[in-house]
Amino acid sequence: MSTQPQEYQAPVWNEPVIMEMGYPGRRGVVFSDVGPDIESRVGPVADLVPAGVRRRQPPALPELSEPEVLYHYLRLSQQTLGMMGVSLFGTCTMKYNPQVNEELAWRPEVTEVHPHQHEDTMQGTLEIVHNADLVLREMSGMDQFVFQAGGGAEAAFTNCAVVRAYHASRGELEQRDEIITTIQTHPCNAATAAAAGFKVITLMLDENGYPSLDALKAAVSDRTAGLMVGNPDDMGVYNPEMKEWVRIVHEAGGLCFYDSANFNGTMSKIRPREIGFDACMFMLHKTFGAPKSGVGGPAVGAYGCSAEVAPFLPAPLVVQDGERYHLDYDRPQSSGKIREFFGNVPVVLKAYAWVRSMGAEQIAQASDLSVLGNNYMEKGLLAIRGITRSHPDATSPRMEMTRYSVQTMKEETGVDVHDVLNRMSDFGVDPAWTSHEPWLVPEPFTPESGEMYGKEALDLWVAVMQRISDEAYSDPQIVKTAPHHQAIHRLRPGVIDDPDTRAMTWRAFRRKTGR
C-alpha cells in the first residue's frame, strides 16, 4: 500500500441559486407564432380560457438566455463529485455505465416513441424488452419478468401487490396479513409491505450476522402472507440457511420474495428460483450497468416470478407470438398497475446491452471480482487503527460488501463517521455509504468495491482511510472540520430541519429569511 493520496480541490463557483439570476425580458427559448390563419379562426388566447381560472400573475421564474442556463447547470455538474474520483457506495453497486448504452438509449427510436403507439410501430422496443426478460429468466430461474417498477422500492411494492392478488384469489387475503422481513433487508421491503396494508414482522440478527431459524419459526403462522428478504444482506453477510427459510414459509402458505439488490456478488453463483423463491427483483440501474442517476432514477426494479405467481403480475406483459411481440393486457387476475405504461424502456435497453457486452463468462467474472475486491480491501481496512467490522468473530469471508465501524476511532479521538466521510471528499473520493437505519453497528461505513475499479483505485481508497485515521490520531481537528477542499462547507447543524429555517423552495426561503 504505497499509494499516497493527493488532496483534491473541487471547483468553487459560488453559483447563485437560479432564482436570483437573470434580467427581465431575457429569453431561453421562444416559440414561433401560430400565424394569422389560426389566430383569426380561434381568436385570442384569453377567450379560450374560462375567466375564473386564468393566470393573473406570471410565475416568478428567472429570465435567462440559453447559454446562461446551460453554463449554470454545467457549473453545478462540476460541483458534483459524482464518481469522478472513486466511489464505492455500498448497497448501490457503483459500476461502469457504458457510453455505448447511453448513446443507444438516446436514439430517437427510444426517446421519440410514444408508449401508446400501436404495437406494429414498436416491435423493436418490444423485442428488446422481451430479450431482457429472457436473459433475466436465465440468471434467476424465474419464468416471467415485468419492468413496470421504476426502481427497487417500487419492485418491492410490486411484490406486495402481487402477494395481495395471489392470496385474494384464494380467499385468504384477510387472514394472511403479515409480511416477514429482516432488519438487514433494505428498508423499502418493510415500508412497502406496510404501505400495502400488511403488518410487518422484522427479525433481528443473532451472533452469526443473520436471524436464527428459531426466530423465523416463531414468526410464521397461518397469517403469513410472505417473506421479503435480501441475501446477502446489506452487510455482505450471506445467510446459508435460506433454503430452509423458504421451506418453512412455504409450509406456512406464504410466498417468498428475494430482494436481489445485492446480487452483484452472487450473480452466476446462485439462481433465486433454485433456492425456492417465488419471486425476485433485480436493480437494472445497479447490477446491470445502467446509471443510478444520483441514487434517484429513472431506474428499473425488474420483478420476476414463477409461473404460478405470474398471473398476478401488473399488466401489460411483453409476450412473443412467433415473429411478433405483443403487449398483453388481457390478464384478469392482475394485481393492478404499479406505474403508468410498461417501464423505463431506456433503462431496460441499457441492461440488456450490458448483458450482451458481458456474456456469461464475464458476468461470472464480475461477481468474482466484486467479492475478491471486497475481501482485498477488508485486509487493508482492518489493519487501520480505529476501524473494526461488524460481527468480527464470524470467520467466513464477506461477499461483495463489508460493514465497518469507526466507533473505536470516535471513542479514542472524537472523530465520527461523518467527519471521516467529509474528509474523504477532500481526496476526490466520494463519501462512503454509512448504513440503512437503524444503525446496528455504531458509526458505520460500507464500501462496495464492485468490478469496475482496478486494484490501484481500491488501494487509493484504503490509503485515504489510512491517512484519515493517521490524522484522527495526530490532529483530529483536520478531520472534524473537513471538508477543506469542497465547493461548500458543512451545513450548520439543524438548519435544514428546524421549521423556522428549513425551506424546500426559494419562495419559502425568502419568506423565512425576509430576503
Next chain:
Amino acid sequence: MRGRTAHPYMANSVPAIQQEMLDSIGVDSIDELFSQIPADHRSTRPLDLPPALSEAELKRHLVGILSKNRTCEQNLSFLGAGAWQHHVPAACDEVVRRNEFLTSVFGEPSSDHGRNQAWFEFSSQLGELVDLELVGLPVRSWGSAAGHAMRMAARLTGRHEVAVVRAIDPERLSVIRSYCEPAEMAGHIAVRLIDYDPATGLVDLDDLRAAVGQQTAAVYFETPSYLGIIEHQGAEIAAIARAAGAETVVGVDPISLGVLASPVHVGADIVVGTIQPLGVHLHTGGGVGGFIASRDEDRYAHQYPTLLLSIGETLQEGEYGFGLSLFEQSSYGLRDKGNDWTGHSVYMWAIAATTYMAMMGPRGFEEIGGQILQRAHYAAQLLSEVEGVSVTFPQGFFKEFVVNFDETGRSVDAVNEALRDVAIFGGKDLSEDFPELGQSALYCVTEIHTQSDIERLVEAIRKVVT
C-alpha cells in the same frame, strides 16, 4: 481464472492482478471467498446466455432491432394520454446526460452540492408555477403522486374514502387503486368515482355533493382533466370538500400554468401532477414523473413520503448548501413506520425539468400555453367540420380533446390503422375505457404541431372517413 482477454469494463479482469490480490488476502483461489454459499444453493448449471458482443457488434445488433420502430419524429403523432410530445430544448438533453449527475450518490451535502442545488431549483421553480412553498423531490409518475396524496389525506383526516373524478386516465386510476389497497386490507381506502357532466366533461357537482361526506378523506380532480377539459368549477369543488372536512387534491399539467391559474387559488390543499412535459422526451413511457406540492405547514410537511431537500446556511456565514430535510419520517428513516415508502424515482428528470423551466421563464410559459390552446382549438374546429366527425366537448379544453367517429361508421381502430399508412399516429382510442363516449379518440395537439401538420391530419381523416 476465467476470461483470458480483459473486459473493457473491468480493470481487474487481468489474471496477474487477481493473483496479486489473492496473495495479499492469503487465499489460493477466488472460489474460497464464496465459501459461505452452501453447495446446495449453488446454480445447478452454468449461465447460458447469448454470446458476448464487442461494442461494434453490440451497436449493430441493437440498432438493427431498434430500426423496427417507427417514431414520433418520422410520423406525425397526436398521442397524449399520459405522455405528451413537447419540444425539448437541446440544452436540457446536454445537462441531463452529464456523467457527474448520472453517477452521483448520496454522499455529503458538500460533495453532492451542485446536484443538490439543481434539485432545489427544480422544487423552487415548480413552486412558482403552482404558487406553493413546499415541493418534494419527484415521485415516479403522476399516478404515484396522486396515490401518495390520497394516503396523505387519509392520514391527515383519519378517514378511509376518497372521491376521485371518473374522467381520469385509467392507467393512473389503476395506480391510485393499488396505493389505496384492496378491500380485504385493514387500511383499505375506498375509491369512489364521481361522474362527469356528459355535456361539458366537467365534474358533476350534484354527484360530488351526494358522494362527499364525513367519511371523505380527499376529493381529487384534475385540470386539465384526462379528457382535456379545463375544470373551472374548482372553487365549488373545494368548497364541497372543505365543508365535509376533506382535503382538496388537484392534479395539474404544469405546462398549462403560464395561462391557467394554480388550483391553489380556488382552494387546493395538495397539488400533484406530471413533470414529463417539462423538458423530458417520451422515452417510450420512461419519461413520466410526478410531483407533490402543498403549503409549507407542518401538518402537510410531516406527511410527505418523498425526500425533501432544504436550502440552509453552511458553517461559513453567507454560504448556502442543500441537505435532506425531515429525512427521519421517510421509509429510509423509519422503515415500516415511515410515510409510505420512497426509493429510486425520476430525479434526473427533475434536472431536465429545472433546466427547462429556467429556459422558459414566465414569458415562455405564457407563450407556450397560448400556442397550445390556439393550435388545439384550431385542430378541433377543423376536425369537427369533417363529415361524421365531431368534437365531444368543443369548448374549454387545453391541449387534448375528444374526437368522435360514430357518425362515420368507422371504429377508432380502423381510422388509426388507415392514418398509420400515411405516417400519422391518431389519438388514443377511448372506446374501451369510456364506452359511453362511443368510438372516440383523445387527440393531443401541442406547440410542436404546425398549421400544416393540423391540416394534413384533417385531410387524412377526411379521406379515411369518406
